[in-house]
Amino acid sequence: MRGLAFGALGFALAACFASNDDREGAELRAEAQAAALPALNLDVMDTSVSGLSAGAYMAVQFHVAYSSILRGAGIFAGGPFYCAEGSLNTALTTCMSGSPAPPDAARAIEATKRFAAAGTIDDPSNLARQRVFLFGGANDTTVVPPVMDALESYYRAWTPAALRFEKRRPGTAHLMPTVAYGGDCNVAAEPWIGRCNYDGAGVALAQIYGTMEPPSSSLGGRFVSLAQEAYLPNPASHSVADTGYAYIPASCEAGARCRMHVVFHGCKQYASGSVGDRFYRYAGYNEWADTNRIVVVYPQAIPTSGTNPNGCWDWWGYDGPNYATRAAPQMTMVRRIIDALAGGAQDGGAPDAARDSGTTCFVANNYEHVTRGRAHVWWGYALANGSNQNMGLYSVGVVTSLRQVGTDHYVIGTCP
Incomplete structure (x- = not known):
């Protein structure tokens, strides 16, 4: 179903204006929610990511951009890093339908090296120690199997010995596969979670982390809200929700040393839409997290009229030209959330x-x-010099906090 990955999108400018009163209220709410988070004993270097569809593409680019802190990735129906190259048309054709030809893995590899040389992503040599799981359905007509084949070729260049590919799984459409939750495995329909007699989340986590304890039959931890607006000013201007979610096992909240897994939903799977909480509650991760000391983070996107009507994560450039780098607002926000949960600095990976x-x-x-x-x-948006982070519309109605961290180098940040 093409709607999950995009729908008909165009590069129209979004009209997002915030008054000072609204902004101050949002910041107060964000600070209150952030302060309510429990103190966790997390190892940032044991973090991993996964995602479905647009979330899979987001997981790939986050994995590549922040490879220095990640353990591995699980990709369900995605393609190579920087596949769209800033083009919506390329995203809809090459990167999804594989038409007129599927993605060129060699081209993606060269783009990775180019970005690394420019210092906008982490050194891709980090990927050699990563563990990767790929999943593609034989009946996926949204991100077709040859696109997943290109992703396999891309990852083989970096992680040849630590990759598992569930390739062209029979009877499986464009969705997140579970053992028994969701709709028909062969039908790509809301909530895009399918009863496939296949534990996608569990297999992905086992590939990344190795031998796992059996999943819990009844969750013993709790879900908490994450004030995403505390980590990204004016989040709606970046197609990001004010609130994300995390599942915290009881053992982690009690102080046990834990690891972290970030899951990116697909288009239309954001919690404020019709899917509601079904993705972050029932995609299959939490039961494994409960018994294996894993905090699961579910960041949330939202729709933006014109540029992103289906609430997809940005993997083709609707939020700025640096969408696949550490400077991208959405990427920076997630990195700040990781650091915050682990008790570290919330600078989104600024230079030491x-x-x-x-x-x-x-x-x-x-x-x-x-x-x-x-x-x-840039195209009606203000981008911070040096970092090129997207600050929202070039307007007197949008207020941003900038920190100067070098000569003509600014990052979005919380000011004292």
């Missing part, structure tokens, strides 16, 4: 030298940031 030195902070509307030379304009 910048973290250790004093920084100068500026709070102003985006028009003033551009006028003062701290940002520049």
Whole structure:
């Protein structure tokens, strides 16, 4: 079903304006929610990611961009890094239908090397120690099997000995496979979770982490809300919800040393839509997390009229040209959430030298940031100089906090 991955999208500018009162209220709510999170004993270096469809593409680019802190990835119906190359048309054709030809893995490998040389993603040599699981359905007509084959070729270049590919699984459409939850395994329909007699989440986690304890039959932990607006100013302007979710096992909340797994939903699977909580509750991860000391994070996107009507994660560039790098707002937000849950700095991967030195902070509307030379304009959006993070619309109505971390280098951050 093409609607899960995109629908008919165009690059129209979103009209997102926030008053100072609204913004202050959002920041207060975010601070209150963030403060309510339990103190967790998490090993950031034992973090992993997975995702379905658009979430699979997001998981791939997050895995590549932040490979220095990740253990591995599970990809359900996705394709190679930077497949769309900033083009919606390429996303809808090459990267999904495989027409006129499926993605070129060699081209994706060269793009990875180019980004790494520019310092916008982590060193891809980190991928050599990663463990990867790939899953593709034989009857997937949204992200067709040859696209998954290209993803396998891409990962084989980096992780040849630690990759498992469940290839062209019979009777499986474009969905998240579970043992017994969801709709018909061969029908791509809401909630895009299928009864496939196959534990996709469990197999992915076992590939990444090795031998696992059996999953729990009754969850003993709890779900918590994550104030995403605490980690990304004006999140709606980036197609991001104010609130994300996490499942925290009781053992982790009690202080046990735990690891973290981030799951990116597919298009239309965001919690504020018709799917509701079904993806983050029933995709199959939490039962394994409960008995294996894994905190599961479910970041949430939302629709944006014109640019992203189906609430997809940005893997083709609707939120700016640097969508596949560490500078991308959505990517930065998730990294900040990881750091925050682990009790670390919420800088989204800023250079160590910048973290250790004093920084100068500026709070102003985006028009003033551009006028003062701290940002520049791209397609009606203000991008921070140096990091190229998308600050939202180039407008006096959008206020952003910028921290200067180097000469003509600014990052979005919380100011004192």
